[in-house]
Amino acid sequence: MDVKSNHTAPVLTDPAPLSKSRLGVHSNLFPYSPTGAAFSPSLFLTIPRKKTGVLDDVRSSSWLDAMKASSPPHRKITKDVNNESPAYDADIAYRTWMAKYPSALKSFEQITNKAKGKRIALFLDYDGTLSPIVDNPDCAFMSDAMRAAVKKVAKYFPTAIISGRSRDKVYEFVGLTELYYAGSHGMDIMSPVEQSILEDHPNCFRSSDKQGKDVNLFQPAREFLPMIQEVHKSLIENTKGIEGAKVENNKFCVSVHYRNVDEKSWNIVAQCVEDILKDYPRLRLTHGRKVLEVRPVINWDKGKAVTFLLESLGLSDCHDVLPIYVGDDRTDEDAFKVLRERNCGHGILVSNVPKETNAFYSLRDPSEVMEFLKSLVIWKKSSAL
Numbered sequence: 001m002d003v004k005s006n007h008t009a010p011v012l013t014d015p016a017p018l019s020k021s022r023l024g025v026h027s028n029l030f031p032y033s034p035t036g037a038a039f040s041p042s043l044f045l046t047i048p049r050k051k052t053g054v055l056d057d058v059r060s061s062s063w064l065d066a067m068k069a070s071s072p073p074h075r076k077i078t079k080d081v082n083n084e085s086p087a088y089d090a091d092i093a094y095r096t097w098m099a100k101y102p103s104a105l106k107s108f109e110q111i112t113n114k115a116k117g118k119r120i121a122l123f124l125d126y127d128g129t130l131s132p133i134v135d136n137p138d139c140a141f142m143s144d145a146m147r148a149a150v151k152k153v154a155k156y157f158p159t160a161i162i163s164g165r166s167r168d169k170v171y172e173f174v175g176l177t178e179l180y181y182a183g184s185h186g187m188d189i190m191s192p193v194e195q196s197i198l199e200d201h202p203n204c205f206r207s208s209d210k211q212g213k214d215v216n217l218f219q220p221a222r223e224f225l226p227m228i229q230e231v232h233k234s235l236i237e238n239t240k241g242i243e244g245a246k247v248e249n250n251k252f253c254v255s256v257h258y259r260n261v262d263e264k265s266w267n268i269v270a271q272c273v274e275d276i277l278k279d280y281p282r283l284r285l286t287h288g289r290k291v292l293e294v295r296p297v298i299n300w301d302k303g304k305a306v307t308f309l310l311e312s313l314g315l316s317d318c319h320d321v322l323p324i325y326v327g328d329d330r331t332d333e334d335a336f337k338v339l340r341e342r343n344c345g346h347g348i349l350v351s352n353v354p355k356e357t358n359a360f361y362s363l364r365d366p367s368e369v370m371e372f373l374k375s376l377v378i379w380k381k382s383s384a385l
């Protein structure tokens with residue numbers, strides 16, 4: 001992420017992806033078409049290229065800048081009125097940004113007015129949305145209070161968790177059976193069999209959940225599983241000498257965390273990932289919060305997962321359903337964008353710093369997310385009276 005000066009309000013933009021060579025992407029490999037794979041052609045990802053041959057989404061700042069800016073610094077909202085302090089400037093910038101992306105709590109009435117006569121469908125990201133960002137990804141537990149709030153809200157509205165984590169891992173953290181789960185940035189979706197409009201889809205198959213209930217699994221990147229496992233192994237091997245680096249297997253993608261790596265060694269982390277990806281042109285790299293994420297080159301993301309879930313749950317009619325998506329990360333932008341483009345539903349960005357976003361509203365942190373979920377329940381109960 002880099003800071004763009006927009007008069008008084010500096011706005012964080014997404015981190016620039018690694019350059020073409022850093023991505024290990026070869027120009028003759030797009031669009032990718034896996035031989036013999038059961039893929040729908042619409043899943044092939046075509047990354048637009050300029051005439052220069054430089055990928056469109058590659059910006060001028062380097063991968064190291066992107067890594068440095070990949071997670072906004074923690075900051076306290078200060079009451080300091082010394083108008084020369086940087087904290088004062090940051091507060092002004094945040095308030096200016098909030099005028100464009102108002103608090104979903106303060107705009108609650110506006111949001112629920114739009115929901116009148118409709119069913120709300122709720123989509124929630126996990127890390128940074130339901131649980132605070134912590135140094136050890138294995139310890140990103142959600143609080144009992146948050147779990148209770150999610151459980152309650154799911155009683156009234158169909159609710160799905162869409163996470164970059166593996167579906168099993170995020171289920172382990174959340175532990176609620178009444179939700180729908182999509183892991184690996186939407187590349188692993190579990191949905192009920194009752195609405196099996198997608199049963200004939202090549203990447204959809206029948207399975208059973210932890211309670212032994214029949215479910216449909218949609219895994220558009222299934223074919224990549226052996227490749228991801230191989231890369232996961234190599235990443236562990238090659239980063240083991242870098243103090244603080246952590247590789248996480250998210251089933252259809254792999255995360256390489258550098259939150260606990262000394263900043264002076266971030267270039268070594270990037271180099272390691274680059275060296276491995278050079279041999280895997282069918283994989284690409286995206287940035288999250290102090291994490292490099294390796295994933296298959298397919299046209300599938302959290303936005304597509306939202307559309308898929310709305311369809312498979314019979315909730316795709318905009319006249320009857322108001323989808324709300326709450327998330328904090330760059331990958332959530334794909335979902336915000338889908339809702340914005342459908343002109344149906346609300347994206348809510350969780351951030352305590354100004355960021356460029358496709359969301360409509362904002363919430364400062366997970367505690368505000370919890371308050372928002374509780375407000376939805378109160379509103380629903382009172383509107384049913």
Ligand SMILES: O=P(O)(O)OC[C@H]1O[C@H](O[C@H]2O[C@H](CO)[C@@H](O)[C@H](O)[C@H]2O)[C@H](O)[C@@H](O)[C@@H]1O
Pocket residue numbers: 125126127128132133134135136137138140162163164165248250255257259288289290291293329331
């Ligand atoms: O889509 P999400 O549910 O938000 O998952 C995105 C990534 O979240 C996790 O990493 C982030 O949270 C960690 C725990 O707070 C933090 O230590 C890390 O720096 C963050 O990037 C998860 O570990 C990743 O695998 C997910 O891809």
